[in-house]
Amino acid sequence: MAANGERSELQTVLRELARGLEKGVALARIYNDPEIFEAEKERIFARTYGYLAHESEIPNPGDYVVRYIADDSFIVIRDAQGQIRVLFNACSHRGMPLCRAERGRATSFVCPYHGWTFNSAGELIGVPAEQEGYGGRLDRSAWGLKPAPRVEIYDGLIFACLDPDAPSLREYLGGMAWYLDLLTKRSAAGLEVIGAPHRWVIDTNWKLPAENFISDAYHTLMTHHTMVELGLAPPDPKFAMYGFHVQAGEGHGLGIIGPPPHISLPPYWGYPEEIVRSLQQNYPSAAHVEVARRTNFLHGTIFPNLSILNVMLLKDPGSPPTPMLTVRLWRPLSPEKTEVWSWFLVERDAPSWFKDLSYQTYVHTFGTSGVFEQDDAEVWCGITRAARGKMARRFWLNLQLGMHLRPDPTWPGPGTAYPLDYAEANERAFLRAWCRYMLEERPKASRRRSSRRRS
Amino acid sequence: MVVVTEHLEQEVSRFLIKEAELLDNHAYEEWLSLLTPDVRYIVPVQVTQEQGVPSRPTSGMAHLDEDYTSLEMRVRRLKSARAWAENPPSRTRHFVTNVRVEPGDREGELKVRSNVLLWRSRGDEPHADLLSAERHDLLRRVEGQWKIAQRVVILDQAVVNTRSLSVIL
Ligand code: FES
Ligand SMILES: [Fe+2]
Numbered sequence: 001m002a003a004n005g006e007r008s009e010l011q012t013v014l015r016e017l018a019r020g021l022e023k024g025v026a027l028a029r030i031y032n033d034p035e036i037f038e039a040e041k042e043r044i045f046a047r048t049y050g051y052l053a054h055e056s057e058i059p060n061p062g063d064y065v066v067r068y069i070a071d072d073s074f075i076v077i078r079d080a081q082g083q084i085r086v087l088f089n090a091c092s093h094r095g096m097p098l099c100r101a102e103r104g105r106a107t108s109f110v111c112p113y114h115g116w117t118f119n120s121a122g123e124l125i126g127v128p129a130e131q132e133g134y135g136g137r138l139d140r141s142a143w144g145l146k147p148a149p150r151v152e153i154y155d156g157l158i159f160a161c162l163d164p165d166a167p168s169l170r171e172y173l174g175g176m177a178w179y180l181d182l183l184t185k186r187s188a189a190g191l192e193v194i195g196a197p198h199r200w201v202i203d204t205n206w207k208l209p210a211e212n213f214i215s216d217a218y219h220t221l222m223t224h225h226t227m228v229e230l231g232l233a234p235p236d237p238k239f240a241m242y243g244f245h246v247q248a249g250e251g252h253g254l255g256i257i258g259p260p261p262h263i264s265l266p267p268y269w270g271y272p273e274e275i276v277r278s279l280q281q282n283y284p285s286a287a288h289v290e291v292a293r294r295t296n297f298l299h300g301t302i303f304p305n306l307s308i309l310n311v312m313l314l315k316d317p318g319s320p321p322t323p324m325l326t327v328r329l330w331r332p333l334s335p336e337k338t339e340v341w342s343w344f345l346v347e348r349d350a351p352s353w354f355k356d357l358s359y360q361t362y363v364h365t366f367g368t369s370g371v372f373e374q375d376d377a378e379v380w381c382g383i384t385r386a387a388r389g390k391m392a393r394r395f396w397l398n399l400q401l402g403m404h405l406r407p408d409p410t411w412p413g414p415g416t417a418y419p420l421d422y423a424e425a426n427e428r429a430f431l432r433a434w435c436r437y438m439l440e441e442r443p444k445a446s447r448r449r450s451s452r453r454r455s
Numbered sequence: 456m457v458v459v460t461e462h463l464e465q466e467v468s469r470f471l472i473k474e475a476e477l478l479d480n481h482a483y484e485e486w487l488s489l490l491t492p493d494v495r496y497i498v499p500v501q502v503t504q505e506q507g508v509p510s511r512p513t514s515g516m517a518h519l520d521e522d523y524t525s526l527e528m529r530v531r532r533l534k535s536a537r538a539w540a541e542n543p544p545s546r547t548r549h550f551v552t553n554v555r556v557e558p559g560d561r562e563g564e565l566k567v568r569s570n571v572l573l574w575r576s577r578g579d580e581p582h583a584d585l586l587s588a589e590r591h592d593l594l595r596r597v598e599g600q601w602k603i604a605q606r607v608v609i610l611d612q613a614v615v616n617t618r619s620l621s622v623i624l
Binding site: 101103197203222223229232315317359371373374377379381 | 498500502503504505508514515516517518519520521524525528529531532535537538539540541613614615616617618619620621
């Protein structure tokens with residue numbers, strides 16, 4: 001059968017790629033291939049944890065935002081009791097989306113098609129002509145809005161997973177949770193999202209930005225050369241080399257960068273003293289404080305498509321170096337289209353002058369118009385285009401950067417840390433995890449829970 | 456207070472057309488000279504909300520939130536051969552229409568609203584990006600010349616359909 005033929009061709013490509021990764025090469029076609037993309041939706045996005053929202057975006061009962069996991073739309077709402085719910089945004093009667101705003105506050109949702117009404121917990125509370133139409137036989141309790149199979153929250157970050165057999169989020173994050181704590185536990189008050197996310201569409205395959213953030217410090221020297229020219233980044237084009245390249249397991253990873261030699265940069269990303277004091281008190285371990293002390297730039301990706309960036313930059317050449325934090329989701333739309341969702345976050349109890357400065361630093365450097373981000377988009381569009389044709393089917397890309405490096409045994413955090421951030425080890429690990437999912441092998445953590453294999 | 460005459464309306468329209476020409480010709484330094492030193496340039500993020508919820512300015516986030524210093528920085532960046540987002544440069548065309556002029560709150564100032572349609576084409580890709588917006592400008596007369604003291608660009612989309620806002624609306 002044709003379908004089986006296609007499937008086995010895909011398996012062959014994936015096995016070939018898995019072998020290639022051992023030698024540090026990857027096949028370009030994975031960045032623009034309709035068949036691979038369809039398989040990703042099933043095998044990656046329907047089985048991994050997808051990031052939806054931060055608790056601070058829906059502070060009050062009834063507050064909701066509409067978010068996506070690949071094609072699926074969810075209402076993320078704080079119900080009347082204050083509990084966070086993730087409800088599939090489709091009426092349980094005939095499937096009409098109930099919520100067509102991006103955000104708002106609601107005590108109930110009325111379907112525009114036949115008027116079925118649901119409360120903020122997703123329960124069916126109203127059915128027009130119920131007696132006449134259903135003769136009293138409709139079991140309302142069976143027809144509430146469908147919740148996402150798994151919903152979990154880590155320090156305010158709300159995730160959902162479409163696979164009911166998935167491991168817990170904590171288990172899924174593995175060593176990455178330790179590093180996430182560097183960002184989420186600086187203050188007892190936690191983080192807050194400022195405003196709405198930036199949303200825009202880039203003609204790129206989703207993996208290119210995900211891999212860029214997990215691994216690619218190397219590109220800053222060329223892609224972001226203008227940042228050094230303008231003085232928004234340290235006056236050394238290779239500034240992003242001087243750090244640790246950390247594989248945090250299960251396809252997650254990050255880079256943690258300090259000052260270049262002979263350049264002194266403020267410790268703790270340059271956070272104001274209030275936040276430095278609070279992180280010293282709130283971090284879960286002394287090792288966190290020690291790592292944070294020598295950090296100015298942190299970039300990473302939580303497999304598959306949530307990236308984090310916590311970096312000290314200048315909002316303009318005349319301003320002081322200022323840290324900013326963004327999380328960004330690379331939502332797959334097609335093999336060559338990705339919707340970017342980029343949120344700006346800051347410690348809830350940070351001084352207001354700092355919140356303003358950090359916001360401006362974010363808007364000027366990242367997000368839709370960011371002077372860093374603009375140039376990244378150009379590169380990712382280009383690679384996606386190059387991967388479209390027949391040449392890409394046999395075109396092996398070089399992922400060998402840093403293959404000579406040995407892990408640093410003294411690194412205080414979990415995972416494997418290489419003592420130079422100019423490495424592609426994280427990219428290789430990301431693609432190895434990607435291959436495992438695509439070959440439908442469950443990652444270690446979840447195999448314990450479920451030995452069931454899909455046919 | 457300024458009295459808005461037909462002549463003044465024409466003068467403002469000509470000013471906006473001239474500005475658009477500078478942008479489309481990538482004459483960004485000349486464009487900077489049309490701004491006051493205390494200029495604010497803001498492109499708020501649009502958020503789709505239920506009818507009746509005030510639509511702006513509620514998103515609390517902006518695609519661009521600039522002052523003169525940051526705009527000058529963006530212009531300086533565009534001159535670098537390594538500003539890849541605009542090298543090769545985008546071909547842009549600003550279509551400016553529906554110019555509405557009202558007196559400003561202060562002497563020598565005008566509130567001007569205009570609609571803008573921006574065509575952006577990059578490289579040899581056949582499709583182009585089209586952005587539509589309403590601009591709310593504050594113009595100020597400085598030494599006999601109109602200058603832009605403030606611009607708020609209200610985009611007509613929640614999800615921006617261009618790879619980056621490296622162009623000025
Ligand atoms: S589809 Fe919602 S009430 Fe019928
Ligand atoms: Fe980059």
